Amino acid sequence: MSAYRAQVRTELALASRQGEQLLVSLGIPLLVLTFFSLVEVVPVPTADPVDYVAPATLALAVVSTAMVSLGIGTGFDRQYGVLKRLGATPLGTGRWIAAKTTLVVLTELVQLVVLVGVAAALGWRPPVAGWPAALAGLTLGTLAFAGIGLLLAGTLPGLVTLAVTNGIYLVLLLTGGVIVPVEELPGPLATVSRLLPAAALVEVTTESLVAGGSVGTWAWVTLTAWAVAAPLAAARCFRWE
Amino acid sequence: MPTSTGPVEVIEVEDLVVRYGDLVAVDGVSFTARAGEVTVVLGPNGAGKTSTVEHLEGYRPAAAGRARVLGLDPQRDHHQLVRRVGVMLQEGGIQPAIRPREVLRQYAGFFPDPLDVDELLDSVGLTERAGTTVRRLSGGERQRLSLALALIGRPEVVVLDEPTAGIDLEGRERIRSILEGLRTSGTGVLVTTHDLDEAERFADHVVVIDRGRVVAAGSLADLTSERSTTLGFRSHDPVDVETLGRAMAADARSTGNGAYEVDLPAEPQHIARLSTWLAEQGVAATEIRAGGSRLEDVYRDLVTGAERRDEA
Numbered sequence A: 001m002s003a004y005r006a007q008v009r010t011e012l013a014l015a016s017r018q019g020e021q022l023l024v025s026l027g028i029p030l031l032v033l034t035f036f037s038l039v040e041v042v043p044v045p046t047a048d049p050v051d052y053v054a055p056a057t058l059a060l061a062v063v064s065t066a067m068v069s070l071g072i073g074t075g076f077d078r079q080y081g082v083l084k085r086l087g088a089t090p091l092g093t094g095r096w097i098a099a100k101t102t103l104v105v106l107t108e109l110v111q112l113v114v115l116v117g118v119a120a121a122l123g124w125r126p127p128v129a130g131w132p133a134a135l136a137g138l139t140l141g142t143l144a145f146a147g148i149g150l151l152l153a154g155t156l157p158g159l160v161t162l163a164v165t166n167g168i169y170l171v172l173l174l175t176g177g178v179i180v181p182v183e184e185l186p187g188p189l190a191t192v193s194r195l196l197p198a199a200a201l202v203e204v205t206t207e208s209l210v211a212g213g214s215v216g217t218w219a220w221v222t223l224t225a226w227a228v229a230a231p232l233a234a235a236r237c238f239r240w241e
Numbered sequence B: 001m002p003t004s005t006g007p008v009e010v011i012e013v014e015d016l017v018v019r020y021g022d023l024v025a026v027d028g029v030s031f032t033a034r035a036g037e038v039t040v041v042l043g044p045n046g047a048g049k050t051s052t053v054e055h056l057e058g059y060r061p062a063a064a065g066r067a068r069v070l071g072l073d074p075q076r077d078h079h080q081l082v083r084r085v086g087v088m089l090q091e092g093g094i095q096p097a098i099r100p101r102e103v104l105r106q107y108a109g110f111f112p113d114p115l116d117v118d119e120l121l122d123s124v125g126l127t128e129r130a131g132t133t134v135r136r137l138s139g140g141e142r143q144r145l146s147l148a149l150a151l152i153g154r155p156e157v158v159v160l161d162e163p164t165a166g167i168d169l170e171g172r173e174r175i176r177s178i179l180e181g182l183r184t185s186g187t188g189v190l191v192t193t194h195d196l197d198e199a200e201r202f203a204d205h206v207v208v209i210d211r212g213r214v215v216a217a218g219s220l221a222d223l224t225s226e227r228s229t230t231l232g233f234r235s236h237d238p239v240d241v242e243t244l245g246r247a248m249a250a251d252a253r254s255t256g257n258g259a260y261e262v263d264l265p266a267e268p269q270h271i272a273r274l275s276t277w278l279a280e281q282g283v284a285a286t287e288i289r290a291g292g293s294r295l296e297d298v299y300r301d302l303v304t305g306a307e308r309r310d311e312a
Helices: A003-016 A019-038 A049-079 A082-086 A092-121 A128-153 A158-175 A187-195 A197-208 A217-237 B049-056 B100-108 B117-123 B139-151 B169-184 B196-202 B220-224 B241-248 B268-281 B294-311
Strands: B009-020 B023-034 B038-042 B064-069 B085-088 B157-161 B188-193 B205-210 B213-219 B231-235 B252-256 B259-262 B285-290
Touching: A003 A049, A003 A092, A003 B100, A019 A049, A019 A092, A019 A158, A049 A082, A049 A092, A049 A128, A049 A158, A049 A197, A092 A128, A128 A158, A128 A197, A128 A217, A158 A187, A158 A197, A187 A197, A187 A217, A197 A217, B009 B049, B009 B188, B023 B038, B023 B049, B023 B064, B023 B188, B023 B205, B023 B213, B038 B049, B038 B169, B038 B196, B049 B064, B049 B157, B049 B188, B085 B139, B100 B117, B100 B139, B117 B139, B139 B157, B139 B169, B169 B188, B169 B196, B188 B196, B196 B220, B196 B294, B205 B220, B205 B294, B213 B220, B213 B294, B220 B294, B231 B268, B241 B252, B241 B259, B241 B268, B252 B294, B268 B285
Parallel strands: B038 B188, B038 B205, B085 B157, B157 B188
Antiparallel strands: B009 B023, B009 B064, B205 B213, B231 B259, B231 B285, B252 B259
16 A cells, blocks of 8 residues: 555544544534525525525635644644654655645535535525636635645644634634625725635635626635745744654 | 674764754764664663654754764655664654554555564554554553554664653563564664663663763673672762772772772672771761672763752
C-alpha cells in the first residue's frame, strides 16, 4: 500500500470517529437548511426561502469542513506530536497535504450530495447553468477556509484552535449572509462582512444558483484574495511542533 | 555487528552544538555509535540528550559541528534517512483516538518492506490491546507501541529517546530483549536515558553527558572496571587532601560534594588505616567504601549537581 493511501485510510478512520465534527459538518448545515427553509423567520431576497437558504448552506458546509474540521484535526495532530512523528517517516509533507486535501474534498462531496438532496426534497430547483460558477466559488472558498484553518492550527494550541474555529464559524454563520442576507445587516457590519470570505462565498453560491441572479464583482475579488492569501499565510507561519 | 572489515560506525557526532536562541543545549558533543551495538547516552534531565538525538533525527539544526547518520547529513539528507532510521520520540506522536493495530498498519504503509504488524504487536506484547484506543493504554503500553512504530520499517539505525520512561518492570524486560534482538541483527541502536541502572543493563557503550558536554565515554566494561582501585569516603567536615595523601602514602583528592578518594585498593588494611586517620583528625565520615564504578561515581555527582541546580 502506498504511503498516501495509508495516510488517507487513517485520516478517514479517525474522522469517522469524531462525532462532534460530524455534527458541525453535516448536522448544523442540515438544521439551518430545513429550519430556515420551512420557517420564515428572517427576510430573504427570494420568494421561496429554500432558494436562498440552500445555496447558503452549501457555503456553510465548506466553512465547516475546510476551516473547522481541518483546523481542529490538524491542531490536535500538532499538539499530540503526530505531525512531528510523521516528519520522521517517509510520508513527507506533500503526501500529508494530499491526504488532508482528499479528506476535505470527500467530506465536502458527501455534504454536497446530502444537502442538495434534502434541499431538492424541500422544493429547491436551482438553474443548472449556475453550477459551474457555484462550484468554482466553493473551490475558492475551500482554499480560503482551509488556509485559515491551517493558519490557526499551525500557530495555536489544539484547544484554542477548537475554540477559535468554532467561534469564527458561529460569527460567520450570523454575519456571513448564511441566515441573514448581508444587505439586512447594519451598514458598517455589512461593509466589514463583505471583506470577509464567508459573505463573498455566500454571494457567489446564492447568486449563481438562483434564477436571474448575478454575482457581485466584489465577491469574486474578496474570495480570490482570501483563497490566495490564507494558504500563503498558513504555509509561512505553520509550525510543526 | 563486527565483521571482517571491523565495526561500522552508523552515527558520528563531532563537536555538535545545538542552540535555542541564547540557550546552548548541546555544547560540543562528540561520540560515535556502531552497528550491532547499543550506545546509551546517559545524563540527568536537561543535560542535552534530547537536543542531541533530535539533531540526529533531523528536527534541530546544528549551530556548529557536524553529525552523520549512515554517512548522511541528518537535515540535508532527511528524506533518505527517514527510510533507514527508526525513531521513538520522548513523548507523544500518536493520536489518542487511534488503535495500535491501525497506527501500525498506517506506518507499515510508509515503508517498502515493513515487518508483519501482528508479529510486531506480539513482540512488544500488545496483541491483546491491539484494538484498544491509545487513549486507554497505560503509559508503558504507549511506550511499547511507540517502540513498535520505530521498528516497523526494518531500520538500520534506531534512535530511542527515553524508551523506558514510565514503563513497568515487564515492559522494561521486553524492551531489553528487543534491544538484544536488534543488536544481534546488526542494527545500530542509540538510546537516551537518565537512569544509570538502565544504562548498565542495555549498553555496550555509554556516553555520559551533562550541561551539553560529554563528561565520560567508553565501553560499559571500561567505565565499570575500576571498581577496586580507589577507596572513597564522604564527610561533611573539611578534609585536607594533602595531609591525607601523605598519611596514606597515596594520591588523594576531593571529587566534590563532600566526596573524597584515595588511590588505594579497598583492602582491609587500607580501610583500617583510613578510619584511624579520620578519627585522629576528628573527621566524621558518613561512608567509607570501595571506589565503586567510575560510571556510578561520575553519574551520581552529575545527578546531585543537577538537582542542586534545579533547587537554586
